[in-house]
Amino acid sequence: MKLLSLLSIHSNRPNEANLARLVWLRWLNLGLLLLVSSLVSWQWRLQLPYAPLLVIGVLLTLFNILTWLRLQGARRGWAVRESELLLQLVIDETALGMVLFFADGASNPLASLLLLPVTLGATLLSTWRASLLLLLAVISYGLLVFYHVPLIQAQAEPLQAWLLHRLGMGLTFLFSAVLLVWFVSRMARSLRQRDAQLAAAREKTLRDEQLIALGTLAAGAAHELGTPLNTLQLLADELAETVPAALQTDVQLMQQQLAQCRQSLSTLSRRASHPREAAQDGSVTQAILQLAERWALLRPTVALTLHWPEPRPDQQVHWPETLNQALLNLLNNAADAQHGLSNNPIELRLDVSADALLLHIRDHGPGLDDEARERAGQGIYSSKGGMGVGLLLSNASIEQLGGEVRLTSPPEGGVCCDIHLPWRRLALMGEPT
Known part of the structure; x- marks a missing residue:
């Protein structure tokens, strides 16, 4: 033996x-x-x-x-x-x-x-x-x-x-x-x-080459978008002073969205040069709640329902910003998949095992066929007519943490994105329960 x-x-x-x-x-x-x-x-x-x-x-x-x-x-x-x-x-x-x-x-x-x-x-x-x-x-x-x-x-x-x-x-x-x-x-x-x-x-080499090309284009786009965003922010501030009270809610939403874009661009270079610093220390519950708050700012019209295990996970982790961005990309994909087809909220369910944190993102869209499910995340490919980079970037970020992303089609319809994140790569400071 x-x-x-x-x-x-x-x-x-x-x-x-x-x-x-x-x-x-x-x-x-x-x-x-x-x-x-x-x-x-x-x-x-x-x-x-x-x-x-x-x-x-x-x-x-x-x-x-x-x-x-x-x-x-x-x-x-x-x-x-x-x-x-x-x-x-x-x-x-x-x-x-x-x-x-x-x-x-x-x-x-x-x-x-x-x-x-x-x-x-x-x-x-x-x-x-x-x-x-x-x-x-x-x-x-x-x-x-x-x-x-x-x-x-x-x-x-x-x-x-x-x-x-x-x-x-x-x-x-x-x-x-x-x-x-x-x-x-x-x-x-x-x-x-x-x-x-x-x-x-x-395949990994080809995907890495695509990611490098995307990174180069993203850096150039971030530099070019700085001036237009500042201009739009000034216009939104002026509109807030002149529009009727009935439109104030829409203008405030515009200001929030622009502020989020400017914040994302301002932190891009810092995350690239200091990736370890672009992370938060705390419990898993805190990290997920902060992720939900960011989602509410980005997509206020799409509800997100959290399903927690009992008791809620209190493991202390070093939660990298790249993981937040990967999860937001997956949530965006779920929201886009069911847009115009269902008013049900996006579901995010957490499970905890002895060696990993398990996240499940569920939408209520049309689902994926076998070809789309096999190709998703392996290259620039989109089943909904978009650019197809969201799942590619999310898959790459999660793989860097030793994790895995799998897409399944529940019998009830839609797509469930299963994310497996090992504790050891999240720099766990406490033992999982």
């Missing part, structure tokens, strides 16, 4: 995972040799040179234990190199050659197992290292043809020797086929995982 766990642990590091597989294969090889030795000794009463075979088996067992301990070191950062894999296969090839030397040499049906390390080397190693293994296998086989310890009993009983040879060939074929399928299938799975990771990395 520990070896299986090692395979899982090292699945993202190919050399470590392959070394763990070699440990497995070595145990299987030792088991096969023990099985064959037991059969020919007890069933057919052949006299084997037990002393040297036992020494080889013990040494190979000790070496495998040391390799397993070395894998424990790989978990602590001691990387496995390709030259180490070559050394492992050379030792396997040499040990098998020594076993065959004491058991009839190249005439032993197990001699074809000499090709197993070569096959593995061709799969795991570079061409020149695999060629060294091939050369070693050829030399070993050639020497075993002329130099070996014969099995006297097999020479004395030709029929028994013929039966044993056929049985050995069958066992060797079966063992080699099973091992090759097992090893190659897992190698193919590792390659598929690597290809998937490379594809994900390419």
Whole structure:
């Protein structure tokens, strides 16, 4: 079970995972040799040179234990190199050659197992290292043809020797086929995982390039919008002094919206140059309530309903401003999705687990089809005719915090945006309850 766990642990590091597989294969090889030795000794009463075979088996067992301990070191950062894999296969090839030397040499049906390390080397190693293994296998086989310890009993009983040879060939074929399928299938799975990771990395690189381009455009737009916003603010202030009382409410709303825009622009450069400072320390409840207040200023015509767990979460967190902006973008998407279709409020529900804060934003719009749900957040794509950057930016900001955004379609209609935020990335100062 520990070896299986090692395979899982090292699945993202190919050399470590392959070394763990070699440990497995070595145990299987030792088991096969023990099985064959037991059969020919007890069933057919052949006299084997037990002393040297036992020494080889013990040494190979000790070496495998040391390799397993070395894998424990790989978990602590001691990387496995390709030259180490070559050394492992050379030792396997040499040990098998020594076993065959004491058991009839190249005439032993197990001699074809000499090709197993070569096959593995061709799969795991570079061409020149695999060629060294091939050369070693050829030399070993050639020497075993002329130099070996014969099995006297097999020479004395030709029929028994013929039966044993056929049985050995069958066992060797079966063992080699099973091992090759097992090893190659897992190698193919590792390659598929690597290809998937490379594809994900390419997608992330493309998305990051889009974000950099958006950041550059946003900086330019912020600089250009400063003067028009100041002009609009002056005009709104003048209107507040001249318009009738019946329009004062609308003018005040205009002033609030302009003030919010100016505040957002004035803090943009500060957030970019000091991202750690652009955050608030406090409880989760305080952060969500402040988010709701900002939402009321931005979209006063769209109600927001908060659903709290009992008791309300009081974990102390370092709540970054980028997270606030990401959540506001998601709320805006929800409001836009149901605009003109439903007067129901946007719903924001909080759940708390031992390792994460869970937020669920629900709208009552038309919902998303499978294609839109799959593409959302992976690039500049919009299902409602907009620019499509809101979900992209929100997804990127939440991923930077180790979180995840998923879109689902409830049976009742609309879209539910599920946000998973791990406590450890929110710099939690208190233990979650």
